[in-house]
Amino acid sequence: MNTYRVTINTHFRFLLSTLLYVVIPVIIGVPLILYLKRGSFDIDIAYSIGVWGVLLLFIPKLLIHLNYYFENKNMVVYYEEAKKQLRVADTKRDVTFTMQDITKITEYKTYPKAENRTTWMPWDDYHYSLVELRNGEKFYFTSLILPNLDLPIDKSKITLKKRFYPAIW
Amino acid sequence: MTDATKPITRLDKFAKFGKFASSLGTGLSVISTLTDVVAYSEGSLSGTRLAYRSVGTFGSISVASSFGGPYGALVSVGFTGLEKAYDATEPVRKEIVNSYGQFKRTLTSSWVKFK
Numbered sequence: 001m002n003t004y005r006v007t008i009n010t011h012f013r014f015l016l017s018t019l020l021y022v023v024i025p026v027i028i029g030v031p032l033i034l035y036l037k038r039g040s041f042d043i044d045i046a047y048s049i050g051v052w053g054v055l056l057l058f059i060p061k062l063l064i065h066l067n068y069y070f071e072n073k074n075m076v077v078y079y080e081e082a083k084k085q086l087r088v089a090d091t092k093r094d095v096t097f098t099m100q101d102i103t104k105i106t107e108y109k110t111y112p113k114a115e116n117r118t119t120w121m122p123w124d125d126y127h128y129s130l131v132e133l134r135n136g137e138k139f140y141f142t143s144l145i146l147p148n149l150d151l152p153i154d155k156s157k158i159t160l161k162k163r164f165y166p167a168i169w
Numbered sequence: 170m171t172d173a174t175k176p177i178t179r180l181d182k183f184a185k186f187g188k189f190a191s192s193l194g195t196g197l198s199v200i201s202t203l204t205d206v207v208a209y210s211e212g213s214l215s216g217t218r219l220a221y222r223s224v225g226t227f228g229s230i231s232v233a234s235s236f237g238g239p240y241g242a243l244v245s246v247g248f249t250g251l252e253k254a255y256d257a258t259e260p261v262r263k264e265i266v267n268s269y270g271q272f273k274r275t276l277t278s279s280w281v282k283f284k
Contacts, residue, residue: 025196
């Protein structure tokens with residue numbers, strides 16, 4: 001049986017990708033743009049532009065990370081391959097179901113992620129799936145808990161929806 | 170299948186570089202706009218030009234994200250090219266405006282004299 005939950009490693013990956021794809025590009029970009037556009041480098045201007053640049057790119061990513069985290073923070077998903085069975089437990093419910101109980105899966109992804117292209121925005125790797133069951137139960141499986149949901153169900157039950165910013169509203 | 174998820178594909182060096190390059194492109198665009206905001210606050214850039222450049226920057230990022238990098242680059246080049254063309258044709262445009270003013274003044278004074 002495989003078990004999935006949001007772990008400290010999930011947040012570590014978030015911080016690492018922020019460092020690699022937000023902070024370092026800004027550190028490289030600020031002096032480059034200042035020299036190109038102003039012809040000089042002023043440390044005070046560089047500092048304020050750098051801080052604002054990181055915040056503008058980081059805050060939307062942080063918000064979607066927290067949005068997903070609060071959706072899945074207490075959720076534990078167990079998958080039993082032999083029975084093709086999922087058990088989803090959180091503070092409010094503990095539901096066990098098979099693949100036949102799933103009526104619909106809607107995947108929400110950014111355009112680059114959905115089309116398997118290079119990502120552009122810091123939050124482009126974030127995506128989630130809404131799984132709906134026969135009995136009306138609904139589950140949001142975000143990329144924090146199940147990074148690449150791939151259940152053995154009929155593909156006609158899966159719908160892909162593209163969003164610029166795939167937060168759970 | 171023994172897993173509820175596909176294995177996460179580890180990016181190779183080339184893919185990592187591509188992802189870093191696109192992030193750098195997005196970062197440069199944001200920094201460029203912030204530099205324009207600083208220039209605007211110092212009075213060396215007009216509000217109209219700041220708005221035009223901001224629309225160009227965020228338009229190109231949105232297009233790159235929605236349709237692909239080359240389309241975003243095309244939008245960016247289009248906006249920059251139009252701004253450069255506008256600046257380059259400034260003497261000609263001034264000349265046309267002056268000539269038109271001169272023509273109008275001449276016509277008006279002739280008309281007054283004729284009356």
